[in-house]
Amino acid sequence: MTTRAEAIKALEASHVLQNYKRHPVVFVRGSGSRLVDTDGREYVDLLSGIGVASLGHAPGELAAALTAQAGELLHTSNLFFHPLQGEVAERLARLSGLPRAFFCNSGTEAVEACLKFARRYWRTRGANERHEIVAFEGAFHGRTFGSLSVTAGEPYRAPFAPLVPGVRFVSPTDPGQVRDAVGERTAAVIVEPIQGEGGVRPVPGATAAAIAEACAATGTLLITDEIQCGLGRTGRPFHGAALGLTPDLIPVGKSLGGGFPVAAALMSEAIAAAVAFGDHGSTYGGNLLACRAALVFLEALGNGLVERVAAAGRRLRQGLDALVADSGAIHEVRGDGLMQGLEVDQEVADRAVDCALARGLVINRTAGTVIRLLPPLNISDEDIDEGLRRLRLALDDAGAALRAA
Ligand SMILES: Cc1ncc(COP(=O)(O)O)c(C=O)c1O
Structure with a gap:
C-alpha cells in the first residue's frame, strides 16, 4: 500500500x-x-x-486575522486606495526611519525594486553615468536578473549569464577594496549586514565603517538587505543600525508576513521623490491579505x-x-x-x-x-x-x- x-x-x-x-x-x-x-x-x-x-x-492571531480579512476583501490591485498599506508603511517607517514603502511579494522583488529605484534616483538627477552597483563576495540577494546580478555565487549565476552589467564585487573582509570600488560611477552599495545564504557571516566593523565613509564621501546610495537578518531576527528592528549603517533603501521580506508572502522596499524621501507614477509596480504587491499578515507581525514586533x-x-x-x-x-x-x-x-x-x-x-x-x-x-x-x-x-x-x- x-x-x-x-x-x-x-x-x-x-x-x-x-x-x-x-x-x-x-x-x-x-x-x-x-x-x-x-x-x-x-x-x-x-x-x-x-x-x-x-x-x-x-x-492563532495570524490565522484569525487572515480568516477575517479573507471573508471581507482579499485583493483589489494597486489601482485603488488601500485600507491597510498606509498603516503597514507607517509602522515600517517608524521602525526603520525610512518614510516610504513599495510593496511586493518576495525578497528578490524587494531587492529588484531597490536596485531600480537607486538607478532612477541618479537618472532623475541627470547623472546617468551613475549606474554601477558595488556588492560583496558571498552575497545572496535573490534570483531574478537584477538581484542575481548582485548575488555572488557562480553556481547561481553561471547558468543564466549574461547578467545585468556594471556590478563590482569586493571582499567583505577588506575595507580597502570597498573604498577603492565606490566612486563617481557608483549608484549604490548593497550589503547584507549579516550574510545569510553566504554562511551566516556578519559584516566586520571595519568594513561597515568603510561602506559608511565611502557612501558619505561620494553621495553613493546604501542598500542594506535586511530580508533575512532584519525585522527583529537579531534582537534589533534592523541589524544595519548595529553596524552604524544609515541606509537609503532597505529591502525587507521573510519574517514580515509570518508565512504569508509579502515584502517591501523601504526608502528615503529623496529616493521616493525621484520615482514617478508608472515607473514600477506589482499586481499583487501588498494586497489586503498580505498587509493584514504584516500588521499582525508588526504588532507582535512592537x-x-x-x-x-x-x-x-x-x-x-x-x-x-x-x-x-x-x-x-x-x-x-x-x-x-x-x-x-x-x-x-x-x-x-x-x-x-x-x-x-x-x-x-x-x-x-x-x-x-x-x-x-x-x-x-x-x-x-x-x-x-x-x-x-x-x-x-x-x-x-x-x-x-x-x-x-
Ligand atoms: C538576504 C536575502 N536577500 C534576498 C533574498 C531573496 O528572497 P526571496 O527568496 O524571498 O526572493 C534572500 C533569501 O534567502 C535573502 O536571504
Whole structure:
C-alpha cells in the first residue's frame, strides 16, 4: 500500500520542476516551533521555513486575522486606495526611519525594486553615468536578473549569464577594496549586514565603517538587505543600525508576513521623490491579505518580540557555545540573536540535516559547511533547549556515521 508521503513524493516527482533537492519528509501541520509529518512524528523547528514563520506555525492571531480579512476583501490591485498599506508603511517607517514603502511579494522583488529605484534616483538627477552597483563576495540577494546580478555565487549565476552589467564585487573582509570600488560611477552599495545564504557571516566593523565613509564621501546610495537578518531576527528592528549603517533603501521580506508572502522596499524621501507614477509596480504587491499578515507581525514586533528575541538569542548562543566546547564537530559559531551559523567539516555538513531530521530536528545547511539556525522569533526557552539537545545528538550521529563510512 502506498503511504500518503509516498503518494505526495511520486506526484511531485512527475509534475513539479525538479529544481529543489528535497529532504525526505512531508510536514503536514505545526504549532509554535514544532512541526508534524505525515507519520505523526514531531520535530523541533530551528529553521522556520528559512526565516519566514516568524510567529511560529499556525499562530492563532495570524490565522484569525487572515480568516477575517479573507471573508471581507482579499485583493483589489494597486489601482485603488488601500485600507491597510498606509498603516503597514507607517509602522515600517517608524521602525526603520525610512518614510516610504513599495510593496511586493518576495525578497528578490524587494531587492529588484531597490536596485531600480537607486538607478532612477541618479537618472532623475541627470547623472546617468551613475549606474554601477558595488556588492560583496558571498552575497545572496535573490534570483531574478537584477538581484542575481548582485548575488555572488557562480553556481547561481553561471547558468543564466549574461547578467545585468556594471556590478563590482569586493571582499567583505577588506575595507580597502570597498573604498577603492565606490566612486563617481557608483549608484549604490548593497550589503547584507549579516550574510545569510553566504554562511551566516556578519559584516566586520571595519568594513561597515568603510561602506559608511565611502557612501558619505561620494553621495553613493546604501542598500542594506535586511530580508533575512532584519525585522527583529537579531534582537534589533534592523541589524544595519548595529553596524552604524544609515541606509537609503532597505529591502525587507521573510519574517514580515509570518508565512504569508509579502515584502517591501523601504526608502528615503529623496529616493521616493525621484520615482514617478508608472515607473514600477506589482499586481499583487501588498494586497489586503498580505498587509493584514504584516500588521499582525508588526504588532507582535512592537509588543515585546524584539526584546524576546534578544533574550532567546542569548540562550541559544550560550547553548551553542557549550556545544562547541563539548563536541569536536563545530569549529566556529557566528551570528547574532536568532540567526546563528555553525561552521563544521564538509563531511559533517553533508550528513547533519538528515541526522537532525532522524532526531526530530529541522535545521539547514548553507554555503557548504555551515549549519544555519533561524528559529521562529517567538520560540520558547523549552524549545530552544530541546532543539539544542537534539542538535547535540544529531552531530554525534553525523560523527559516528562518518567514522563508520
Ligand atoms: C538576504 C536575502 N536577500 C534576498 C533574498 C531573496 O528572497 P526571496 O527568496 O524571498 O526572493 C534572500 C533569501 O534567502 C535573502 O536571504
